[in-house]
């Protein structure tokens with residue numbers, strides 16, 4: 001069964017009978033400014049795409065990772081992981097997943113027959129972790145923005161290492177977190193012993209290039225080899241590799257992008273706070289790539305978030321209604337879109 005995600009503009013445009021080009025699409029956490037596409041030599045299109053060693057070098061430096069695999073987006077790893085983990089540890093049957101978060105993780109584990117336990121935003125330190133358990137943490141979480149400290153994650157890593165478990169950290173949105181909370185260095189320093197942690201990195205969000213489909217898996221050499229064997233050759237097309245290598249190496253652009261996103265994220269928060277009545281807002285949380293409004297409960301049959309979602313759609317503004325229908329996640333709007341967003345929100349009540 002296909003899940004609902006942000007970015008399904010064609011479908012929503014059809015549903016509301018408004019041409020797709022008329023919409024303000026804020027339904028994803030993808031940066032609204034993308035890395036400028038460099039000129040790509042024709043040869044890159046003509047050759048079969050072996051993994052580029054220049055790309056690997058650039059990625060290892062950017063992600064601070066000794067061992068990584070270039071993949072067709074981190075989604076490719078999410079899908080394959082349960083099967084590979086089951087082979088490695090046939091005694092493992094349970095997985096802990098965040099109650100709110102990217103639901104493709106749950107779909108993959110459930111499809112492979114694992115029992116899912118949902119944990120709340122605050123993962124309790126004393127949560128009992130049984131032997132052979134898998135723990136998936138999205139850091140920072142999408143859509144809640146919850147950020148786990150390295151010390152908490154290291155405690156889980158140690159617990160799971162001792163109990164034959166697996167820690168999966170999805171760092172899809174971590175590029176905008178400063179200083180970085182990434183756990184990749186914990187695998188580097190112990191590459192022979194830390195076999196129980198896998199880190200997923202998305203390229204498309206921070207670099208604003210989700211369409212080229214590229215991502216990275218960071219893990220021990222053994223894990224990287226296993227995934228590589230399963231995925232086979234030519235996972236990522238040559239032009240995508242060429243663009244990613246250039247983008248990952250451009251440290252000046254990274255800094256400019258971080259600053260731009262930080263400003264737009266603060267603007268978005270201000271717009272949301274000022275254009276939605278305060279009594280409707282429970283809290284606003286997020287990262288520098290999105291902001292999520294949690295609404296207060298309403299006495300109507302539909303939640304406030306659902307009503308806002310529908311009313312925004314009628315005005316051709318597309319936000320992401322969370323799966324529990326209690327919140328709306330907004331991607332960053334560019335400056336010249338701010339007035340339109342403000343007006344649409346003011347028209348909602």
Ligand SMILES: Cc1ncc(COP(=O)(O)O)c(C=O)c1O
Pocket residue numbers: 072073074075076102138142170172173201202203204210213214215
């Ligand atoms: C938390 C999270 N992880 C992973 C992904 C997959 O992204 P990609 O396959 O582009 O790396 C997404 C996509 O939205 C996401 O939100």
